[in-house]
Amino acid sequence: MKVINVVGARPNFMKIAPIHNLMLKSDKITPVLVHTGQHYDEKMSKVFFEDLRMPMPDIYLNVGSGSHAVQTAKIMVEFEKVILEEKPDMVLVVGDVNSTVACTLVVVKMGVKCVHVEAGLRSFDRRMPEEINRLMTDVVSDYLFVSEESGLVNLKNEGIADDKVFHVGNVMIDSLVNHCASADESDILKKLDVEKEGFCLVTLHRPSNVDALEGVMELVETLIEISKKTKVVFPIHPRTLQNFSTFGILSGFSNSPNIILTEPLGYLDFIKLMKECKFLLTDSGGIQEETTFLGKPCLTLRENTERPSTVTEGTNILIKSLNKVNILKHTDDIILGRTKKGTIPKLWDGKAAFRIVEILENLYNMNLNRENCG
Numbered sequence: 001m002k003v004i005n006v007v008g009a010r011p012n013f014m015k016i017a018p019i020h021n022l023m024l025k026s027d028k029i030t031p032v033l034v035h036t037g038q039h040y041d042e043k044m045s046k047v048f049f050e051d052l053r054m055p056m057p058d059i060y061l062n063v064g065s066g067s068h069a070v071q072t073a074k075i076m077v078e079f080e081k082v083i084l085e086e087k088p089d090m091v092l093v094v095g096d097v098n099s100t101v102a103c104t105l106v107v108v109k110m111g112v113k114c115v116h117v118e119a120g121l122r123s124f125d126r127r128m129p130e131e132i133n134r135l136m137t138d139v140v141s142d143y144l145f146v147s148e149e150s151g152l153v154n155l156k157n158e159g160i161a162d163d164k165v166f167h168v169g170n171v172m173i174d175s176l177v178n179h180c181a182s183a184d185e186s187d188i189l190k191k192l193d194v195e196k197e198g199f200c201l202v203t204l205h206r207p208s209n210v211d212a213l214e215g216v217m218e219l220v221e222t223l224i225e226i227s228k229k230t231k232v233v234f235p236i237h238p239r240t241l242q243n244f245s246t247f248g249i250l251s252g253f254s255n256s257p258n259i260i261l262t263e264p265l266g267y268l269d270f271i272k273l274m275k276e277c278k279f280l281l282t283d284s285g286g287i288q289e290e291t292t293f294l295g296k297p298c299l300t301l302r303e304n305t306e307r308p309s310t311v312t313e314g315t316n317i318l319i320k321s322l323n324k325v326n327i328l329k330h331t332d333d334i335i336l337g338r339t340k341k342g343t344i345p346k347l348w349d350g351k352a353a354f355r356i357v358e359i360l361e362n363l364y365n366m367n368l369n370r371e372n373c374g
């Protein structure tokens with residue numbers, strides 16, 4: 001059975017790697033790796049193939065950046081050609097980025113089976129482009145692999161048939177488990193001149209946090225305040241860097257020696273920083289899950305989360321009101337040792353990809369039997 005695995009943006013790589021690498025060992029599945037090129041910078045893409053020990057893509061679509069419509073449309077046009085040429089039995093997409101929904105729409109209309117990994121997550125906030133991508137992808141996919149129990153409930157409520165849905169666990173945690181030991185070898189702490197538990201790690205890239213000057217100013221002032229109490233390591237996403245430089249606020253950091261700005265980091269360096277920091281401030285999706293697995297305090301600068309188990313079970317706290325006073329209240333708690341303890345959600349055990357590949361192999365056998373009987 002030929003399966004095309006799709007990657008496009010940074011958070012896709014660590015989700016596809018464990019699946020693709022297992023498929024390469026399967027005698028029933030021939031995987032083909034397609035990279036849409038949604039993320040193209042070396043630091044947002046290539047470094048992850050090396051760190052995750054994943055083969056380079058078999059096919060690269062090179063679509064690049066653009067408005068949502070332009071980016072989604074370009075991916076669709078290019079991906080349709082791939083499907084016509086490769087004639088896969090199945091296409092597997094992960095997560096909620098524009099590449100996910102674009103490739104899904106192409107394949108379901110061409111009658112090819114589509115598998116969505118990390119299905120069922122919902123923020124119930126349709127202002128987020130990712131929420132639209134999640135809804136669209138799930139409603140038309142043939143098989144839905146779910147990472148946490150809320151996903152099962154959401155899909156049921158949306159009327160998705162039970163026999164399409166499989167609770168397999170979290171492939172992002174598979175990658176974390178697989179690469180924790182290699183991450184320990186990273187010398188990033190030395191490079192950045194920070195010590196274990198002696199810094200806060202920050203990532204920000206959501207349009208809702210970094211696209212408007214007023215909100216950005218409040219966040220920057222907050223980071224400067226935090227840096228008076230502990231070092232702040234801030235790997236800057238390209239979107240955030242662009243906006244900071246347009247707003248002319250990058251120089252604002254130069255008087256704050258405790259704020260360490262870096263380029264986006266590789267996977268192993270970033271895991272090392274997550275493991276060794278005192279706490280994280282983020283608006284990312286996946287980092288909420290990784291910190292829950294690592295038992296690390298995580299303050300998420302968002303009104304909502306599509307990953308509620310990280311709050312109900314894990315170490316994640318949603319900071320809904322993004323004013324300086326409120327954020328500082330939460331960071332002070334952590335600095336003073338008042339941290340939230342958590343547990344690890346069900347099936348976040350490093351074996352999700354194994355379950356996925358096993359289910360796909362069984363589906364393939366069932367289809368083969370059906371064809372032979374017919």
Ligand code: UD1
Pocket residue numbers: 009010011038039040041044045065066096097098099129130205237238239242284285
């Ligand atoms: C995308 C995903 C988001 C994910 C994030 C992780 C969607 C809708 N959003 O957001 O869910 O959390 O990736 O990073 O798919 N850029 C570069 N180099 C790159 C990639 C992007 O400079 O390699 C710049 C471009 O100017 C682009 C901007 O960053 O316009 C934003 O990139 P884009 O892929 O549109 O969305 P992200 O904000 O990265």
